[in-house]
Structures are given as structure tokens and as C-alpha cells.
């Protein structure tokens with residue numbers, strides 16, 4: 064469920080009229096709903112806490128890559144969430160947003176020496192090691208700093224899943240994690256290294272997964288590995304089950320979708336980890352913020368052709384790359400509520416960028432729209448602004464967080480000074 068709905072003829076984010084945000088902040092603009100973020104975090108955290116009520120609640124590390132807006136991060140930190148990070152920038156941002164170091168996990172296939180040093184010095188909770196080289200480097204870096212860093216191995220279970228090939232991570236063909244077969248040898252090697260303390264295992268098989276059976280197969284394999292590592296005498300206290308739980312992008316069809324899939328997932332985790340005696344961790348991203356955000360854009364021009372009707376909007380693939388990159392589907396809702404008898408037209412909705420890939424959708428039947436009308440790309444809270452760029456020298460979009468009847472600009476639109484002024488001419492051309 065989300066908190067974007069029509070009221071008195073216009074689309075609202077909670078109690079704020081989106082037309083007001085468009086007038087005051089401009090377009091394109093991302094708008095996030097605090098109530099939706101809070102609802103999804105609570106639903107997820109409560110369901111995970113119910114997996115084994117006798118144990119301390121599992122850790123929920125929000126995957127910042129989905130949406131790293133400071134307002135979103137602070138909202139989640141205030142709810143008690145932890146944070147899953149994948150770069151020094153994300154670790155720094157998590158700290159700046161108020162996540163305690165002992166609630167931060169650092170994953171990623173290519174952590175550099177300086178990134179590892181920063182994370183170790185900051186005293187973060189856990190580093191998810193993905194290669195043998197990283198194991199050695201981490202131990203060296205931590206030992207030099209006089210520390211022993213708690214870590215887990217991210218294991219590739221050779222069971223991948225996901226909404227698109229580009230977001231499947233768990234198959235052996237993907238770059239992620241140490242191989243399942245190598246886990247035992249590496250765990251044994253790690254025991255002799257001075258700078259790491261191996262605490263357990265992590266797995267993340269992909270993103271936008273709605274098939275519980277795929278998770279179950281991977282998690283069952285991991286549970287087996289926990290057992291065999293223990294049989295070999297290793298300490299395995301933690302099992303980080305990653306993120307990846309999908310959300311419905313076709314919201315009109317799903318009135319209140321969220322809870323069922325989360326509950327099925329929790330029941331499956333309970334089944335697979337029963338009696339395993341591990342501290343569980345999760346890294347949800349999309350599920351928490353996906354339908355808590357929209358990208359509001361304005362129609363700039365129409366380009367009627369004999370065979371097609373192009374609707375040109377002021378947002379482009381640099382602002383929301385998911386359709387261009389993953390053929391992703393986002394519903395498009397006019398901000399002014401369409402009259403029931405409104406004429407419908409099949410539009411190709413495109414942005415101003417100079418390549419044909421800058422197409423949000425083709426042949427989408429929408430109520431008739433005119434220049435200056437506002438529309439919202441729905442379910443754009445995850446991997447929207449966080450993947451944006453300045454391609455075509457377009458300004459990074461503004462981001463707004465709504466809470467009840469209030470809203471705040473939590474990232475102002477980039478200025479042309481910021482866009483251009485950070486480049487430097489080489490001395491021979493200055």
C-alpha cells in the first residue's frame with residue numbers, strides 16, 4: 064500500500080497536493096512519502112521479528128543503494144533500521160544520516176584498500192567479503208589499524224533470480240560472492256588471519272524477486288553450509304539473507320499487496336532456518352522505498368505523427384533509467400484526476416535526451432494530455448534518483464519528502480553553477 068491518491072480532483076502525496084510541489088519546487092521532482100516508507104519498514108521488520116520470537120529480532124539493514132536521500136535515510140534510522148552499504152560514500156552517508164556504526168554492513172565485489180580502512184576505522188558492524196583477495200586485504204588493513212573486523216563471506220549459491228538478467232546476482236555466472244565450493248577452504252584460511260573474525264555467511268540472489276521458491280532454494284543451501292562449516296569446527300553465528308523481495312509495479316491491480324508476500328517470505332525463512340541457531344540479517348531496499356516514491360514530470364510537447372503520438376515530458380532517462388535499462392514498467396498517473404469520460408490516447412512517452420533509448424513506454428493508453436499537464440511515474444522510489452545522472456548536461460533532479468501535510472526539499476535541484484563549475488580546464492587551455 065502507498066500514500067499517493069486522488070483527492071478533490073488532484074493527486075496527493077499523503078496530505079500534500081502534488082500541484083503545489085510542482086509549482087514551488089518545479090519539475091522533474093521525486094516525491095517520497097514518509098508514511099509509506101514507515102509502513103513498509105514496520106511490516107518487514109515485524110514479520111522478520113516473528114520468525115523466531117524467542118530470539119532477539121533479526122537485523123534489518125536497509126539497502127541504501129535503492130534510495131540514498133538523506134530524508135529517507137533519517138526516516139529509517141529513526142525507526143531503528145540498520146543500513147547496508149556498498150561504497151565508502153554510502154558508509155559515510157549512513158554515518159551522516161545517523162546510523163550507528165554498529166548498524167552498518169558493507170557489501171560489494173570491489174572494495175578498495177582505502178574503503179576497507181575507512182569502514183574498519185569507523186567501527187562498522189560487519190563486512191561482507193566477496194573474494195579471497197578481499198579477505199587478505201581486509202585482514203592486512205585491520206591488523207595495521209590494530210583491529211579485528213567482524214566479517215561474513217558472501218557466498219554465491221548458484222541459484223539466481225530476479226526481475227531482469229541485469230539484476231540477477233546469485234547464479235555462478237554472476238560476479239558476486241565466493242563460490243559455494245570454496246567457502247569451507249576460505250573459512251578455514253580466515254581463521255588464521257589476524258585482522259578478521261569470521262562471524263558467518265551472507266547471500267543475495269537478485270532483485271525484484273516475487274518467487275519465494277527461488278529464495279527458499281538458495282537459503283536452504285546456505286543453511287546446509289552453516290551446518291557443514293560448524294561440523295568442521297568453525298564458528299557460524301550470523302546468516303545475512305540479503306534483499307531482493309519484489310514489489311508490484313502494476314499497482315492499480317494490487318490494492319494492498321505488501322503484507323502477503325512479506326508474510327510468505329517470513330514463513331519460508333522460518334521453515335528453512337528452524338533450529339539453525341543463527342542471528343538473521345536482511346538487506347531490503349526496493350521493498351521499503353519502491354512505491355514510497357514517484358517522479359513527477361511535466362508534459363513539454365506533443366509530437367503527433369501519422370503512426371504514433373509522442374508525449375514529450377521534462378523527465379528523461381538520466382532521471383529515471385529503469386525503463387531504458389531494464390525495460391521496466393512504471394505506471395503513469397496524470398496529476399489532475401482524469402474525468403471518467405476522458406478520451407484515451409496511446410502515447411509513446413519520451414524524454415528530451417538525444418537518443419531513442421530515452422523512452423519510458425510505448426503505446427501506453429492514457430487519458431488525453433496536453434503541454435503543461437503534470438504526470439507521475441509511480442513506484443519510482445527505488446533505483447530512481449539513486450541512479451540518476453547529468454547526461455546531456457541535465458541537472459540532477461530535486462527530491463522532496465512529504466510527512467502528513469508538510470513537505471521538505473531534501474535535495475534541492477542541482478544548480479548550473481554546480482553542474483558546470485566543478486569541471487576544471489587543463490592548464491594548457493586555461
Ligand code: LLP
Pocket residue numbers: 126128129147170171230232267269270271305306307308346347348349350385389445446450
Ligand atoms: N543487498 C545486496 C548485496 C544487493 O546487491 C542489493 C541490490 C540489495 C541488498 C537490495 O536489493 P533489493 O531489496 O532492493 O532488491 N537497479 C536495479 C536493482 C539493482 C539491485 C542491486 N542490488 C533496478 O532498478 O531494478
